[in-house]
Amino acid sequence: MTQVIAMAGKGGTGKTTLAALIIRYLKKKGHRPILAVDADPSSNLADALGFRVKRSLGTAREEFFETKGNLPPGMTKETYLEMKLHEILVESQGLDLLVMGRPEGPGCYCYANNILRRHLDLLINNYPFVVMDNEAGMEHLSRRTTQGVDHLLFLSDYSIKGIRTVGKIRELIDELKLSITEKHLVVDRAPRELDPGFFQEIQNQRLNLLGMIPEDPFIFEYEMKEKPLLDLPDESSAVRVVAGMMEKIIKTGNRSEAIGNRL
Numbered sequence: 001m002t003q004v005i006a007m008a009g010k011g012g013t014g015k016t017t018l019a020a021l022i023i024r025y026l027k028k029k030g031h032r033p034i035l036a037v038d039a040d041p042s043s044n045l046a047d048a049l050g051f052r053v054k055r056s057l058g059t060a061r062e063e064f065f066e067t068k069g070n071l072p073p074g075m076t077k078e079t080y081l082e083m084k085l086h087e088i089l090v091e092s093q094g095l096d097l098l099v100m101g102r103p104e105g106p107g108c109y110c111y112a113n114n115i116l117r118r119h120l121d122l123l124i125n126n127y128p129f130v131v132m133d134n135e136a137g138m139e140h141l142s143r144r145t146t147q148g149v150d151h152l153l154f155l156s157d158y159s160i161k162g163i164r165t166v167g168k169i170r171e172l173i174d175e176l177k178l179s180i181t182e183k184h185l186v187v188d189r190a191p192r193e194l195d196p197g198f199f200q201e202i203q204n205q206r207l208n209l210l211g212m213i214p215e216d217p218f219i220f221e222y223e224m225k226e227k228p229l230l231d232l233p234d235e236s237s238a239v240r241v242v243a244g245m246m247e248k249i250i251k252t253g254n255r256s257e258a259i260g261n262r263l
């Protein structure tokens with residue numbers, strides 16, 4: 001069974017950072033293979049993971065259109081798109097990355113999108129863990145896969161306004177009618193001392209607080225030196241806090257079974 005963990009929240013709240021920290025945790029614990037999905041058109045999950053990526057699902061779709069139906073002999077549109085999907089998947093040991101790219105412009109892309117959606121759903125099923133970094137409200141992703149989400153993590157900064165924004169994003173996501181098992185709040189860059197008014201707002205918005213990530217000088221240093229967050233040291237405070245959060249929410253099974261499930 002695949003466990004899908006997805007991020008949501010407005011820009012700059014720490015989605016990509018948390019996605020990378022979760023992937024680091026899963027990798028270290030041997031919960032492999034992991035599929036990382038970058039579904040934020042303005043995102044940089046690849047950088048945070050130390051991957052070089054040139055092509056996205058958007059590129060694959062464009063390449064399909066450019067063929068204008070002139071496919072290699074014996075190849076159907078479906079097998080061509082499936083091949084493209086596998087071509088753009090960046091594979092490394094225990095961790096693969098799929099970049100969704102920009103949403104398409106005007107025009108009818110329904111045919112390609114329907115096929116891609118089906119193959120993306122099949123691809124996801126090959127992994128015990130999928131970690132998705134999304135744009136604020138997940139609209140882009142919801143058009144690309146019918147896959148449900150086990151844990152949706154809403155990111156907020158340490159502010160009342162941030163918590164209210166999460167409340168609004170949650171309403172938007174509820175309208176998409178995605179299948180989401182659990183929703184949690186994660187506060188990034190939280191100080192040591194917290195204001196009671198902040199907790200009150202979390203309650204007012206009926207959010208379920210999973211954890212708070214402190215401001216971490218290691219993250220700052222790695223960002224400045226353009227080092228992948230996967231290489232953060234164990235003593236990083238953010239790494240430790242995220243490990244605690246994951247231990248609360250993920251279901252762990254037999255490791256060899258997880259590896260054996262891969263195609």
Ligand SMILES: Nc1ncnc2c1ncn2[C@@H]1O[C@H](COP(=O)(O)OP(=O)(O)O)[C@@H](O)[C@H]1O
Pocket residue numbers: 009010011012013014015016017018155188189213214215216217219220223238
């Ligand atoms: N806990 C933290 N400590 C230090 N820097 C952080 C922390 N969380 C995020 N950052 C930094 O804040 C910026 C925004 O984070 P990012 O994860 O890119 O947000 P988002 O993906 O939501 O736009 C990045 O430069 C990141 O390195």
Ligand SMILES: [Mg+2]
Pocket residue numbers: 015016017040042043044045133
């Ligand atoms: Mg991001």
